[in-house]
Amino acid sequence: MRSSSPPKTRDAVFYVLFGLTVVAFLLDIHLIFFHTPIELSMGIVQKIFYFHVPAAYGMYLGAGACFLGSVAYLFSPPDARDAFAKAGAETAVTFGIIVLVTGPLWAAKAWGRYWTWDPRLTTSMLSVLIYVAYVVLRSFAGDGHAEKKFAAALGVVGAANLPIIHYSVLKWSGQHPVVVGKGGGGLAPAMYPAFFLSLGAFTLLAIVLLWTRTRLEIARARLQQLEEETLALMPEGGT
Amino acid sequence: MTFDHHAATFRVASSALALAGQAPERPSDQAADPAQRGTEFRAVEGGAEVMSGETLLVEAYAALWIILFAFIFVSWRRQSRIDARVGELERLVAQGQGK
Numbered sequence: 001m002r003s004s005s006p007p008k009t010r011d012a013v014f015y016v017l018f019g020l021t022v023v024a025f026l027l028d029i030h031l032i033f034f035h036t037p038i039e040l041s042m043g044i045v046q047k048i049f050y051f052h053v054p055a056a057y058g059m060y061l062g063a064g065a066c067f068l069g070s071v072a073y074l075f076s077p078p079d080a081r082d083a084f085a086k087a088g089a090e091t092a093v094t095f096g097i098i099v100l101v102t103g104p105l106w107a108a109k110a111w112g113r114y115w116t117w118d119p120r121l122t123t124s125m126l127s128v129l130i131y132v133a134y135v136v137l138r139s140f141a142g143d144g145h146a147e148k149k150f151a152a153a154l155g156v157v158g159a160a161n162l163p164i165i166h167y168s169v170l171k172w173s174g175q176h177p178v179v180v181g182k183g184g185g186g187l188a189p190a191m192y193p194a195f196f197l198s199l200g201a202f203t204l205l206a207i208v209l210l211w212t213r214t215r216l217e218i219a220r221a222r223l224q225q226l227e228e229e230t231l232a233l234m235p236e237g238g239t
Numbered sequence: 240m241t242f243d244h245h246a247a248t249f250r251v252a253s254s255a256l257a258l259a260g261q262a263p264e265r266p267s268d269q270a271a272d273p274a275q276r277g278t279e280f281r282a283v284e285g286g287a288e289v290m291s292g293e294t295l296l297v298e299a300y301a302a303l304w305i306i307l308f309a310f311i312f313v314s315w316r317r318q319s320r321i322d323a324r325v326g327e328l329e330r331l332v333a334q335g336q337g338k
Contacts, residue, residue, distance in 0.1 A: 045292035048299045055303070094310045101302040105295045209310070216317055223324055230331055 014211060021208050024201035028194065036194040045109040048102050050194050053180070054202035055098040056124070061206040062091030063131065063162055070155030073148065079221040080214070082148045085155050087213035089134040091206055096128035111175060118174035123165045130158040143224065 032050050039046035069085025103121070104114040115121065134154050141147040169176050179187060180195070187195060 043292045045295050047296055051303055094306060098303050098306050102299040105299040109290055109292050109295050212314060216314060220321055223321055227324065227328055230328060233335065
């Protein structure tokens with residue numbers, strides 16, 4: 001692996017991105033709570049929507065990154081591609097847990113129960129469990145090429161569930177609302193700014209998390225390689 | 240008060256009960272008759288909400304930030320481990336150069 005510290009310009013881009021993410025979230029929270037109307041039938045609990053849906057979108061981004069990194073690693077295996085796939089899976093798990101926690105809290109009010117085995121809920125939980133399995137595999141199975149290749153296969157296969165989540169609500173109906181997109185009735189016009197800003201803020205957050213975790217994983221892999229090289233150079237009996 | 244006044248009050252009360260068709264029953268009679276016991280609970284329509292939307296909203300936002308901060312904390316822990324290993328590697332390299 002090539003040894004290189006990130007250029008200063010790359011660091012600058014990261015800090016700008018990080019700053020934009022913080023500003024976007026502050027503006028978003030302000031917009032959601034002070035300028036967006038309360039929904040007519042559900043009341044204030046509907047405001048969970050502004051974080052629940054973008055978190056699901058963030059999960060798709062993480063899962064997409066895992067898929068791309070895995071496919072790239074299977075074609076040609078430099079460690080950076082594997083690091084990107086692993087970072088994608090970790091990001092997907094983080095956003096997936098947010099989705100699985102905020103959704104039932106909304107459902108407790110809207111449906112009168114925290115969970116139902118609705119097609120979209122079930123397929124979403126299945127997807128999160130696939131990426132949890134990926135992260136657990138990477139944590140306990142070692143860092144050999146075979147393990148990375150197996151994880152890459154899981155990253156590719158795991159992405160197959162993503163379109164199923166998206167279309168499950170259209171194909172198999174269920175209780176999960178369809179508001180935005182095909183088949184949805186849409187939001188009140190005053191609700192769109194907060195929703196779009198939330199999507200933007202979560203996109204930036206997903207990029208920041210992907211970036212930091214990829215860099216961390218690349219650094220860890222590079223360090224492990226240096227340790228092995230150094231130990232090989234040490235005289236017999238050296239520590 | 241006169242006897243006539245009491246009698247008039249009794250007549251008015253009896254008439255009202257008869258009109259309403261709700262002759263009062265003594266509690267002991269209700270308890271003795273299993274057919275009279277309650278078989279369902281019905282909510283008051285238009286009453287106060289059972290589960291607070293505000294509480295659920297705060298719980299959802301708290302969960303969001305706890306999960307994100309946990310993720311950042313795990314990243315920080317991993318970075319600390321890498322820093323420790325870099326320190327150990329530097330010590331080994333310095334040791335090797337000293338010999």
